[in-house]
Amino acid sequence: MGGAGITLPQAVTELGTDAIFATLILSLTYCVGSSLLGKTPDKLPFISQAVTDRMPTVDMFTFDEQGNIMPTMEEDRKKDEKDEDEKKK
Numbered sequence: 001m002g003g004a005g006i007t008l009p010q011a012v013t014e015l016g017t018d019a020i021f022a023t024l025i026l027s028l029t030y031c032v033g034s035s036l037l038g039k040t041p042d043k044l045p046f047i048s049q050a051v052t053d054r055m056p057t058v059d060m061f062t063f064d065e066q067g068n069i070m071p072t073m074e075e076d077r078k079k080d081e082k083d084e085d086e087k088k089k
Contacts, residue, residue, distance in 0.1 A: 027044060034041035042048040062072045072080075 027047070030044070031041040042052065060072055061069050064070050
């Protein structure tokens with residue numbers, strides 16, 4: 001019996017798990033192949049944009065007085081961007 005109280009035929013559950021496994025293997029193969037070719041693997045629907053949005057960038061960090069790397073607060077980053085825009089004018 002399934003989680004919703006529905007029993008699915010074994011053939012349907014096997015087909016579903018096989019489809020998920022094949023999708024995982026194809027995605028992994030694409031990412032490894034792209035990386036080996038020196039390209040960013042950013043053509044996966046739904047996944048690529050979500051990963052890009054969460055990846056840290058250099059401008060997210062700053063150095064303190066002792067030279068340690070520290071995360072920059074979002075407010076500080078926006079202020080710095082605003083200051084840079086005003087300097088360009």
